[in-house]
Amino acid sequence: xxxxxxxxxxxxxxxxxxxxxxxxxxxxxxxxxxxxxxxxxxxxxxxxxxxxxxxxxxxxxxxxxxxxxxxxxxxxxxxxxxxxxxxxxxxxxxxxxxxxxxxxxxxxxxxxxxxxxxxxxxxxxxxxxxxxxxxxxxxxxxxxxxxxxxxxxxxxxxxxxxxxxxxxxxxxxxxxxxxxxxxxxxxxxxxxxxxxxxxxxxxxxxxxxxxxxxxxxxxxxxx
Amino acid sequence: xxxxxxxxxxxxxxxxxxxxxxxxxxxxxxxxxxxxxxxxxxxxxxxxxxxxxxxxxxxxxxxxxxxxxxxxxxxxxxxxxxxxxxxxxxxxxxxxxxxxxxxxxxxxxxxxxxxxxxxxxxxxxxxxxxxxxxxxxxxxxxxxxxxxxxxxxxxxxxxxxxxxxxxxxxxxxxxxxxxxxxxxxxxxxxxxxxxxxxxxxxxxxxxxxxxxxxxxxxxxxxxxxxxxxxxxxxxxxxxxxxxxxxxxxxxxxxxxxxxxxxxxxxxxxxxxxxxxxxxxxxxxxxxxxxxxxxxxxxxxxxxxxxxxxxxxxxxxxxxxxxxxxxxxxxxxxxxxxxxxxxxxxxxxxxxxxxxxxxxxxxxxxxxxxxxxxxxxxxxxxxxxxxxxxxxxxxxxxxxxxxxxxxxxxxxxxxxxxxxxxxxxxxxxxxxxxxxxxxxxxxxxxxxxxxxxxxxxxxxxxxx
Numbered sequence: 311x312x313x314x315x316x317x318x319x320x321x322x323x324x325x326x327x328x329x330x331x332x333x334x335x336x337x338x339x340x341x342x343x344x345x346x347x348x349x350x351x352x353x354x355x356x357x358x359x360x361x362x363x364x365x366x367x368x369x370x371x372x373x374x375x376x377x378x379x380x381x382x383x384x385x386x387x388x389x390x391x392x393x394x395x396x397x398x399x400x401x402x403x404x405x406x407x408x409x410x411x412x413x414x415x416x417x418x419x420x421x422x423x424x425x426x427x428x429x430x431x432x433x434x435x436x437x438x439x440x441x442x443x444x445x446x447x448x449x450x451x452x453x454x455x456x457x458x459x460x461x462x463x464x465x466x467x468x469x470x471x472x473x474x475x476x477x478x479x480x481x482x483x484x485x486x487x488x489x490x491x492x493x494x495x496x497x498x499x500x501x502x503x504x505x506x507x508x509x510x511x512x513x514x515x516x517x518x519x520x521x522x523x524x525x526x527x528x529x530x531x532x533x
Numbered sequence: 534x535x536x537x538x539x540x541x542x543x544x545x546x547x548x549x550x551x552x553x554x555x556x557x558x559x560x561x562x563x564x565x566x567x568x569x570x571x572x573x574x575x576x577x578x579x580x581x582x583x584x585x586x587x588x589x590x591x592x593x594x595x596x597x598x599x600x601x602x603x604x605x606x607x608x609x610x611x612x613x614x615x616x617x618x619x620x621x622x623x624x625x626x627x628x629x630x631x632x633x634x635x636x637x638x639x640x641x642x643x644x645x646x647x648x649x650x651x652x653x654x655x656x657x658x659x660x661x662x663x664x665x666x667x668x669x670x671x672x673x674x675x676x677x678x679x680x681x682x683x684x685x686x687x688x689x690x691x692x693x694x695x696x697x698x699x700x701x702x703x704x705x706x707x708x709x710x711x712x713x714x715x716x717x718x719x720x721x722x723x724x725x726x727x728x729x730x731x732x733x734x735x736x737x738x739x740x741x742x743x744x745x746x747x748x749x750x751x752x753x754x755x756x757x758x759x760x761x762x763x764x765x766x767x768x769x770x771x772x773x774x775x776x777x778x779x780x781x782x783x784x785x786x787x788x789x790x791x792x793x794x795x796x797x798x799x800x801x802x803x804x805x806x807x808x809x810x811x812x813x814x815x816x817x818x819x820x821x822x823x824x825x826x827x828x829x830x831x832x833x834x835x836x837x838x839x840x841x842x843x844x845x846x847x848x849x850x851x852x853x854x855x856x857x858x859x860x861x862x863x864x865x866x867x868x869x870x871x872x873x874x875x876x877x878x879x880x881x882x883x884x885x886x887x888x889x890x891x892x893x894x895x896x897x898x899x900x901x902x903x904x905x906x907x908x909x910x911x912x913x914x915x916x917x918x919x920x921x922x923x924x925x926x927x928x929x930x931x932x933x934x935x936x937x938x939x940x941x942x943x944x945x946x947x948x949x950x951x952x953x954x955x956x957x958x959x960x961x962x963x964x965x966x967x968x969x970x971x972x973x974x975x976x977x978x979x980x981x982x983x984x985x986x987x988x989x990x991x992x993x994x995x996x
Contacts, residue, residue: 499863506862
């Protein structure tokens with residue numbers, strides 16, 4: 311994936327560039343708003359990571375300008391401001407996701423990989439398939455190996471989100487944000503319990519499990 | 534600056550000055566109007582009196598002839614007063630009267646005339662120039678009759694009015710200036726008190742308050758609301774100080790632990806595995822620190838008080854259903870049951886995230902203090918209902934409960950009851966719930982659930 315990182319903190323940026331490189335992504339780095347905007351509008355990137363507070367031009371105005379020009383590259387906004395209001399303004403400006411500092415690298419990586427997928431056409435798919443597991447978004451039916459699986463509405467949305475991002479790591483916060491629409495960290499293992507229930511419904515009695523726990527990061531559904 | 538200049542700069546004095554000016558102008562207009570109307574009235578009365586005398590003399594002339602009228606005019610002329618009388622023959626010679634030397638047109642025409650004349654009448658009390666209003670006419674028998682009045686009297690009346698006017702204006706000026714100065718000084722004194730108090734406060738004494746008198750006037754109203762504002766500021770400052778102290782304590786302790794662990798890992802030469810383990814604990818410790826920090830920020834923001842842009846019409850019931858559903862499996866995992874008594878469709882103008890977070894904290898609290906070995910199975914109930922314009926969000930458990938004397942204290946920041954010191958968590962959960970309640974102008978109470986804790990978030994519908 312080709313990524314543009316606009317971040318003025320050089321140390322944080324070089325750490326990120328290196329970590330993204332290790333994860334197999336090509337990352338360009340701009341240290342101020344103007345340069346970042348020039349690079350984002352002249353080159354083709356899969357994902358932009360934009361810090362909110364930047365010298366010379368602030369992050370939100372970069373995103374707004376890009377969107378006004380019709381540039382649809384997915385944007386992840388990074389910010390030290392993590393309140394709900396800040397998140398809402400960030401997303402309203404045209405950002406696709408918002409991550410408050412400090413963050414875990416695994417969280418950032420999981421989010422940009424999911425974001426980049428958005429530009430691919432599967433967004434509008436009416437059904438998902440992973441191995442012998444199928445999910446029909448219209449009839450809201452889930453089948454594995456031809457056998458129908460009964461899911462609660464929330465379990466359905468959980469599985470839907472996982473399957474939409476099949477093969478990608480999905481973190482607990484991402485699940486909480488996208489399935490429950492809350493933006494806080496629960497202290498206990500609430501998400502894990504939901505996942506183990508879901509796992510019992512779709513993997514139990516099957517030789518090859520589809521739902522995997524990725525240690526220190528989150529969950530992934532794959533063949 | 535002189536005291537007078539200072540007085541002049543006060544609003545009261547300026548307003549008083551403007552009012553005095555307006556009052557004087559109005560008085561002048563009013564008095565001028567009265568004087569004008571009165572003089573017209575007097576003139577009409579005089580003319581009417583002259584006409585009556587003329588009629589009387591005409592009748593005497595008709596009935597008693599020349600002798601009668603000569604006698605009558607002579608008698609009238611001899612009376613002291615402002616009367617002017619003249620009787621002459623057709624040749625223009627004076628027969629009787631007290632004034633002579635009329636202008637020619639008076640003795641030739643007929644009608645009403647007014648003119649200056651010399652008061653030379655032996656009967657007149659005044660001498661010198663006079664001003665006369667007279668009616669002149671030719672009687673049937675050829676005699677010229679002139680009857681009139683010296684209008685000095687009228688002039689005297691006008692002068693009297695003018696005198697009264699000058700006196701009145703002088704009085705108004707003196708009294709209103711006095712009143713203005715007194716009022717201004719009083720106002721200035723009150724304002725000076727407020728100023729002095731605010732200077733004291735600015736120089737650091739936050740406990741200073743503006744004195745409130747018993748008069749209960751607008752200054753007392755101002756002082757009361759300023760004092761309330763100062764109370765709020767002092768509360769906030771006090772809160773800030775406590776936060777600083779607590780942050781210092783609760784963040785420094787884990788930071789020290791973190792540092793020690795990193796140092797130990799650095800010294801440790803036993804190999805990569807233990808180093809990795811140390812690094813992993815370091816990361817999870819720092820995550821906990823970040824969570825504590827976030828919770829503190831959230832409390833601070835909620836306590837700062839202004840309903841923010843994130844306030845919207847929220848279906849509290851839906852939020853409660855969501856959160857209960859989110860936690861139901863976790864409760865079951867912990868060997869507890871979670872049931873709900875949620876009235877559907879309870880609406881509230883609120884911050885959805887904060888209401889959700891408060892509910893999460895209450896449920897997590899109930900989960901945390903559940904004693905796994907207890908005889909009765911653990912039970913959590915989540916209820917939302919609306920009564921008398923208030924929305925009540927309740928989370929109850931059947932755990933060990935909180936002694937009544939500790940109930941108010943647990944909602945303070947960082948307080949964890951002694952018994953539960955060993956439990957995980959930063960002790961900020963309930964403080965955040967309390968802050969959320971305050972942000973929504975409501976209150977957070979802890980009640981007895983017989984047994985256990987009933988946490989009640991009691992919020993008014995209208996903010």
